[in-house]
Amino acid sequence: MDGIHDFGGMEGFGPPAVEIDEPVFHHDWERRAFGITMASFVLGVSNGGQFRHSIERMDAEHYLGSRYYEHWLTGVATRLVETGRVTIEELEAGAGGGFPLSRPVASAGVTVPEPGTDVTVGDEVRVRRITTRGHTRCPRYVRGRRGTVVRIDPPSSLPDLEAHGDARRSEPIATVRFDGRELWGEGAERAAVHVDLWLSYLERVT
Amino acid sequence: MSDDHHHHPRTQSPIEQRVHALEELLVDKGIVTHEMIDEFVARYEDDIGPLNGARVVARAWTDPDYRDRLLADGTAAIAELGYGGPEGDHMIVVENTDEVHNLVVCTLCSCYPWPVLGLPPDWYKSAPYRSRAVREPRALLAEMGCDLPDEVEVRVWDSSAEARYLVLPQRPAGTDALGEDELVALVTRDAMIGVAR
Numbered sequence: 001m002d003g004i005h006d007f008g009g010m011e012g013f014g015p016p017a018v019e020i021d022e023p024v025f026h027h028d029w030e031r032r033a034f035g036i037t038m039a040s041f042v043l044g045v046s047n048g049g050q051f052r053h054s055i056e057r058m059d060a061e062h063y064l065g066s067r068y069y070e071h072w073l074t075g076v077a078t079r080l081v082e083t084g085r086v087t088i089e090e091l092e093a094g095a096g097g098g099f100p101l102s103r104p105v106a107s108a109g110v111t112v113p114e115p116g117t118d119v120t121v122g123d124e125v126r127v128r129r130i131t132t133r134g135h136t137r138c139p140r141y142v143r144g145r146r147g148t149v150v151r152i153d154p155p156s157s158l159p160d161l162e163a164h165g166d167a168r169r170s171e172p173i174a175t176v177r178f179d180g181r182e183l184w185g186e187g188a189e190r191a192a193v194h195v196d197l198w199l200s201y202l203e204r205v206t
Numbered sequence: 207m208s209d210d211h212h213h214h215p216r217t218q219s220p221i222e223q224r225v226h227a228l229e230e231l232l233v234d235k236g237i238v239t240h241e242m243i244d245e246f247v248a249r250y251e252d253d254i255g256p257l258n259g260a261r262v263v264a265r266a267w268t269d270p271d272y273r274d275r276l277l278a279d280g281t282a283a284i285a286e287l288g289y290g291g292p293e294g295d296h297m298i299v300v301e302n303t304d305e306v307h308n309l310v311v312c313t314l315c316s317c318y319p320w321p322v323l324g325l326p327p328d329w330y331k332s333a334p335y336r337s338r339a340v341r342e343p344r345a346l347l348a349e350m351g352c353d354l355p356d357e358v359e360v361r362v363w364d365s366s367a368e369a370r371y372l373v374l375p376q377r378p379a380g381t382d383a384l385g386e387d388e389l390v391a392l393v394t395r396d397a398m399i400g401v402a403r
Contacts, residue, residue: 035243094227
């Protein structure tokens with residue numbers, strides 16, 4: 001989905017706020033939210049794709065206006081409700097007020113790309129225009145852009161499928177090197193940006 | 207470590223109330239225990255952190271064979287020092303040189319090599335860093351105090367899939383006399399992410 005989480009290349013956020021000698025957790029509730037989420041993985045509440053998508057489905061203003069571990073809390077609570085382990089009524093009763101969850105998975109438009117073709121290091125590729133309303137790990141800023149394959153990683157489960165059901169498809173992951181100008185135009189900074197992309201996200205440039 | 211979570215503090219913010227409510231509900235239902243959560247917190251707050259990565263880097267600076275193994279198979283070389291686990295199953299180590307500077311980001315969420323660096327700092331997970339690292343890395347680095355000469359090539363690595371990246375910084379000049387343990391103290395977390403030289 002073209003969600004608020006997909007930050008690559010967005011403008012208007014200003015400089016990063018760097019804190020000297022920053023603690024691992026800033027509040028005790030962050031410790032607990034982290035631990036609850038880690039425990040939820042052990043208990044099989046979510047796989048990686050399901051958990052990431054539960055955060056991507058947060059209300060965009062809530063996502064932007066909340067601290068990082070509030071994202072985790074919202075995602076894990078959403079998954080616990082969706083898997084029937086707890087109810088929103090129980091959560092709100094315990095919290096003594098509202099307990100905002102993420103929006104539901106899109107009821108239509110959740111698509112999975114067709115399998116891609118094999119690529120090898122040195123190949124020129126173009127990123128497909130992925131348009132799913134579901135989960136994907138193909139960032140918006142590289143879609144439709146051309147780059148060169150510089151590394152192939154071992155097959156791994158395609159997140160677009162894994163986040164939405166029991167079906168699995170394992171594919172190699174290609175590291176694609178993009179020139180900054182290909183991504184951002186002629187005035188771009190001189191830089192190479194590498195993105196790790198499942199083969200289904202790619203097509204070979206002939 | 208505090209035991210606050212076992213009791214209801216007098217005044218809680220809405221997020222504190224929600225976290226507390228969820229933890230108590232899951233414990234009441236027998237889904238998790240407080241101790242399970244304590245254990246995860248302790249592991250990542252007390253045990254795993256950038257000192258692990260610093261040991262990897264210092265070893266690479268002092269042992270050329272180890273450096274070669276680290277660049278060829280990061281996961282295996284890091285495991286030689288006893289480090290591995292979640293968010294570190296497929297480690298790629300990228301080396302800074304006089305000509306090349308590497309920078310690591312996760313634009314989609316917050317992927318980060320936990321076994322060698324611990325949990326990421328706030329700025330790494332923030333909108334400013336995630337949005338700008340892939341678009342204007344030089345300007346971003348300069349704002350973070352890392353000025354790169356024009357001739358240095360910048361390579362950004364967006365951790366969008368399974369690989370997790372660790373930057374192997376350059377050994378500082380004038381440290382030939384230092385041993386591995388002394389070098390460990392010179393390696394910073396920021397250099398291993400690539401926001402410092």
